Amino acid sequence: MNRSIRVLRVGQRYVRDDRTLTHLCLVSRALGAETIFLGDAEKDVVGTLDEVNRTWGGDFRAILGTPWRKVIKDSKAEGRSVVHLTMYGMPLQDKVAELRELEKLLLVVGGPKVPGKVYHEADYNIAVTSQPHSEIAALAITLHEIQSGEELKSAFGKSRLRILPSPRGKRVVEEK
Ligand SMILES: C[S@@+](CC[C@H](N)C(=O)[O-])C[C@H]1O[C@@H](n2cnc3c(N)ncnc32)[C@H](O)[C@@H]1O
Numbered sequence: 001m002n003r004s005i006r007v008l009r010v011g012q013r014y015v016r017d018d019r020t021l022t023h024l025c026l027v028s029r030a031l032g033a034e035t036i037f038l039g040d041a042e043k044d045v046v047g048t049l050d051e052v053n054r055t056w057g058g059d060f061r062a063i064l065g066t067p068w069r070k071v072i073k074d075s076k077a078e079g080r081s082v083v084h085l086t087m088y089g090m091p092l093q094d095k096v097a098e099l100r101e102l103e104k105l106l107l108v109v110g111g112p113k114v115p116g117k118v119y120h121e122a123d124y125n126i127a128v129t130s131q132p133h134s135e136i137a138a139l140a141i142t143l144h145e146i147q148s149g150e151e152l153k154s155a156f157g158k159s160r161l162r163i164l165p166s167p168r169g170k171r172v173v174e175e176k
Contacts, residue, residue: 003147004104006075007036007139010068010118011111021045023136024109026052029060031143032151033107040065057156072106072121080104082122085138086114089125096145099124107142109135 007028009021021038025045028036029052038045046062053059072082081102099105108118119125128138143151164171 001103003032003102004080005033005143005146006080006106007033008068008071008075008106008108009036009038009111009135010108011114018044020136022048024139025049025060025062027136027140027143029058031140032147032154033060033143035061035063037063037066037068037071055160057159068108068115068118069121072108072118075104075106076123078104080106081124082106082108083124083126083142084108084114084118084122085128085135085142086110086119086125087127087130087132088119089127091130092126092128092142092145095124095126099126099146100148105146107139109139111135 007024009024021042022045025036025038025048029049042062042064046064049060049062075082081099081104083099083105085107108122110118126142128141158175160175162173162175164173
């Protein structure tokens with residue numbers, strides 16, 4: 001199946017946390033999502049992602065400043081299923097077979113506070129255990145489970161550098 005997965009991050013951070021945000025983007029990119037929607041204030045991350053794409057390939061994109069409500073509305077209008085990750089949702093292991101059947105998905109993750117409406121507007125509220133942890137971990141596990149591990153074999157196309165997997169040390173080739 002030619003699956004399309006996008007990611008939306010909602011909710012305010014009281015303290016700016018660029019590292020978490022960058023990791024959310026890098027995990028989305030590495031594990032098979034095509035786009036992440038972020039708030040307006042997060043401009044710095046775009047430069048980082050452009051550099052990562054130039055160095056390691058692919059065309060993963062961060063889209064800034066579209067209100068979360070509009071991202072969800074537009075996603076539904078194009079037949080995309082909205083899957084909100086929350087510790088209060090239904091266990092991932094009980095729903096993953098159903099999620100694997102969906103061709104277009106919007107995975108929604110929060111910061112510390114997620115507006116109540118997100119729970120109601122989502123097609124699915126999904127928990128990766130019913131314990132509190134992290135949006136990065138929840139996203140990574142969900143991407144991995146939905147794609148049955150196929151994302152681990154993804155190719156990223158033309159790049160400046162390419163890693164030669166090695167049992168010890170670092171082997172990197174510069175592409176001509
Ligand atoms: C710091 S947590 C806040 C925990 C929040 N009370 C919740 O609803 O899951 C930030 C984000 O991590 C994700 N998250 C944390 N624990 C999770 C879990 N067990 N299952 C799914 N997502 C989780 C959610 O997307 C949440 O909005």
